[in-house]
Amino acid sequence: MKLEINNIHKSFGEKQVLKGAGFTFEQGKIYGLLGRNGAGKTTLFNCLSGELELDQGSKLLINDKRENGNDNHSEKLAPDDIGYVFSTPILPEFLTGYEFLKFFIDINKDKVSIDKTIDDYFDMVKLEASDKHRLIKGYSHGMKNKLQMLCFMISKPPVILLDEPLTSFDVVVALEMKKLLREMKETHIIIFSTHILQLASDLCDEIVVLSKGRLQKVDHELLHSRDFEDRIIEMLGDEGESQESGGQGKEVQ
Numbered sequence: 001m002k003l004e005i006n007n008i009h010k011s012f013g014e015k016q017v018l019k020g021a022g023f024t025f026e027q028g029k030i031y032g033l034l035g036r037n038g039a040g041k042t043t044l045f046n047c048l049s050g051e052l053e054l055d056q057g058s059k060l061l062i063n064d065k066r067e068n069g070n071d072n073h074s075e076k077l078a079p080d081d082i083g084y085v086f087s088t089p090i091l092p093e094f095l096t097g098y099e100f101l102k103f104f105i106d107i108n109k110d111k112v113s114i115d116k117t118i119d120d121y122f123d124m125v126k127l128e129a130s131d132k133h134r135l136i137k138g139y140s141h142g143m144k145n146k147l148q149m150l151c152f153m154i155s156k157p158p159v160i161l162l163d164e165p166l167t168s169f170d171v172v173v174a175l176e177m178k179k180l181l182r183e184m185k186e187t188h189i190i191i192f193s194t195h196i197l198q199l200a201s202d203l204c205d206e207i208v209v210l211s212k213g214r215l216q217k218v219d220h221e222l223l224h225s226r227d228f229e230d231r232i233i234e235m236l237g238d239e240g241e242s243q244e245s246g247g248q249g250k251e252v253q
């Protein structure tokens with residue numbers, strides 16, 4: 001399975017944020033999306049999730065399965081294909097975690113593993129028994145993110161977007177979530193935005209930089225090299241070069 005985005009443009013009034021962003025994201029990998037403040041990472045996620053209309057461009061989900069004699073079956077990315085973990089989680093605060101999850105499981109009955117109970121799901125993200133029956137309103141940011149992650153483990157959308165989620169987790173939970181994401185990547189396309197370079201090099205299989213409205217892949221070799229941070233900072237600071245580069249998934253070495 002692949003997510004192919006082509007020539008995405010998005011402006012707010014006079015401000016052009018995405019200027020022909022293109023890239024192919026593959027199942028089985030965690031992609032780290034890096035970019036300066038205001039580069040357009042959230043805008044890109046909102047365009048992918050359908051929160052925002054594209055001004056121009058396309059987004060296709062390509063399944064590598066044989067259908068009607070064709071090897072690849074591609075279709076427009078639909079909102080249901082996306083699981084979006086917001087940096088500020090949006091959840092019904094007037095319900096308890098347990099009530100919310102029960103409701104979510106009920107409306108996703110067809111997708112739920114029958115061998116799992118609500119408590120099993122809570123155990124998967126290590127949410128304390130005492131917290132399950134508390135109102136979501138009183139949950140910490142990290143606990144709300146965990147609940148969002150649980151929703152995607154239930155509804156299993158093929159593409160998961162995470163907008164700086166791990167920054168709100170304590171070290172123990174962050175480790176658990178990293179483990180979870182590594183397990184989930186086999187069956188999903190996972191893209192997460194972060195400003196923490198250490199986290200990106202530790203967790204991600206590929207790094208993609210959003211600069212001047214376009215996406216650039218960072219050479220895989222660089223990911224675990226000693227020059228990684230210096231090179232990324234150079235790329236993020238090098239506005240002129242990225243504007244000239246064309247950026248349709250261009251690899252930076």
Ligand SMILES: Nc1ncnc2c1ncn2[C@@H]1O[C@H](COP(=O)(O)OP(=O)(O)OP(=O)(O)O)[C@@H](O)[C@H]1O
Nearest residue numbers: 012013015017035036037038039040041042043044
């Ligand atoms: N709804 C909107 N209306 C007008 N301008 C917007 C809107 N959403 C985003 N922008 C502008 O688009 C640009 C990109 O914003 P975006 O939030 O996508 O950046 P970001 O890379 O996620 O930034 P950060 O790392 O600081 O979270 C910013 O200049 C922002 O002010």
